[in-house]
Amino acid sequence: MTATPKPSKYWMFTNEFTQNPFPILEYIRSQGPVCEVPLPGAGRAWVVTRYEEAKEALADPRLSRDIHYHYKLIAERTGQRVVPPPENSNHLANLEPPRHTPLRRAISFAFTPRRAEAMRPKVVAMADELLDKLADQASPDLISGYADPLPVIAIAALMGVPAESWPDFLRWSTALRAADPVMAGGEMDRTTRELSAYLRALIARKEKEPGDDLISALIHADADKRLTGMEILSTAFALMTGGNDTTASLVGGVLGTFLTHPKERDRLLAEPGSWGAAMDELIRYVSPIGNTLQRATTEPVTIGGTTIPTGEIVIINVLSANRDERQFPDHPDELDLDREKPTHLSFGFGIHYCSGAHLAKVITEVGTRRVFERFPEVRLAVDPSELRYQQNVVTRPLETLPVRWYADNAMSRGVG
Numbered sequence: 001m002t003a004t005p006k007p008s009k010y011w012m013f014t015n016e017f018t019q020n021p022f023p024i025l026e027y028i029r030s031q032g033p034v035c036e037v038p039l040p041g042a043g044r045a046w047v048v049t050r051y052e053e054a055k056e057a058l059a060d061p062r063l064s065r066d067i068h069y070h071y072k073l074i075a076e077r078t079g080q081r082v083v084p085p086p087e088n089s090n091h092l093a094n095l096e097p098p099r100h101t102p103l104r105r106a107i108s109f110a111f112t113p114r115r116a117e118a119m120r121p122k123v124v125a126m127a128d129e130l131l132d133k134l135a136d137q138a139s140p141d142l143i144s145g146y147a148d149p150l151p152v153i154a155i156a157a158l159m160g161v162p163a164e165s166w167p168d169f170l171r172w173s174t175a176l177r178a179a180d181p182v183m184a185g186g187e188m189d190r191t192t193r194e195l196s197a198y199l200r201a202l203i204a205r206k207e208k209e210p211g212d213d214l215i216s217a218l219i220h221a222d223a224d225k226r227l228t229g230m231e232i233l234s235t236a237f238a239l240m241t242g243g244n245d246t247t248a249s250l251v252g253g254v255l256g257t258f259l260t261h262p263k264e265r266d267r268l269l270a271e272p273g274s275w276g277a278a279m280d281e282l283i284r285y286v287s288p289i290g291n292t293l294q295r296a297t298t299e300p301v302t303i304g305g306t307t308i309p310t311g312e313i314v315i316i317n318v319l320s321a322n323r324d325e326r327q328f329p330d331h332p333d334e335l336d337l338d339r340e341k342p343t344h345l346s347f348g349f350g351i352h353y354c355s356g357a358h359l360a361k362v363i364t365e366v367g368t369r370r371v372f373e374r375f376p377e378v379r380l381a382v383d384p385s386e387l388r389y390q391q392n393v394v395t396r397p398l399e400t401l402p403v404r405w406y407a408d409n410a411m412s413r414g415v416g
């Protein structure tokens, strides 16, 4: 085995790292559980790379997700004073207790595993419709044509958005993805305004005519769990921003994994009952969340022997934690569907644990199965070494996943 050379100061931001982060992360972990990295133009951050320490950090109330606190720290470092839009600053993902607590309670009552499970037949229909559009293409891209749109329309449907508005949701979701969330202005402002106006009208309609959907459940909750109009609007933003790109990254990643691991794919497709246990190992291996979750210290915090002062940015690197050899001693870099405890951190840990985890699993299982059930001969149209990941600090999506539907027009090389 060749030793990994010492990574450069800006290792987290290089293309080499985006394409193959694992040898670099292994080296960084070997140096200690926490390291300091420069943030281009914004001082420094502390990166937590080992599993135990990452879990401990996620449960520590002195590490804050409060968006107002983050914007204040960024303003101090960059001199740019940016105010987060109300749509993005009144939801559970960007707040801490005491404000987080009632928002979390409301969503837990409205967004149950039963509601996520009830989406299964609808996701089958959505997947089939997307596949129908790709079926005649010689070399369709399963990212732009399938993994990206599927979660957007599934989450829109869950919220109670009618089918005629799904194309708008796809457009808004793409615009939000392209924009820098910290730097307001331009496309981001326009999209936020349009989406906001749409959701206000939807909420007003569902106040009068509730349906069997998540927005209606939030509006018509018992008085002790009821949210304000702005909180419901903001929660809808949280579902879109928290659910779309993350689930797209997982669906694309699992499809890519199955196209390069035919043994594991065939086994799962032959035993539909074993998806539940296998899904967590797939999520650990694919790691749809990238080199984040971000926090800021509200007082000095010691993690793994390193004391981080007040007012510092902390990046809890889930990608690294999910491959930590201390937690996963047997071949952490391999997919092993029989792994006993694939206890990944991809959905976070503690009070911010992902509210959409169950739905994400339903979309991924159904989305993956439909591709292979409908096109059993599907294979990669390029060599696996040609697949590229997008440079993205939050998620870890493949850029494209070109396939051929049938063996007779497939390239013979490289699969498996």
Ligand code: HEM
Pocket: 065, 092, 093, 094, 104, 155, 238, 239, 240, 242, 243, 244, 246, 247, 248, 250, 288, 289, 293, 294, 345, 346, 347, 348, 349, 351, 352, 353, 354, 355, 356, 357, 359, 360
């Ligand atoms: C594979 C797909 C997904 C992944 C990997 C993922 C990951 C995460 C993670 C890591 C967190 C915690 C963030 C932190 O602690 O900083 C989180 C929170 C959250 N996620 Fe997801 N998520 C996924 C899908 C979804 C979906 C489908 C929805 C909803 C439709 C959703 C809604 C949320 C919400 C509302 C929160 C905030 C919870 C809170 O702060 O209490 N997520 N997600």
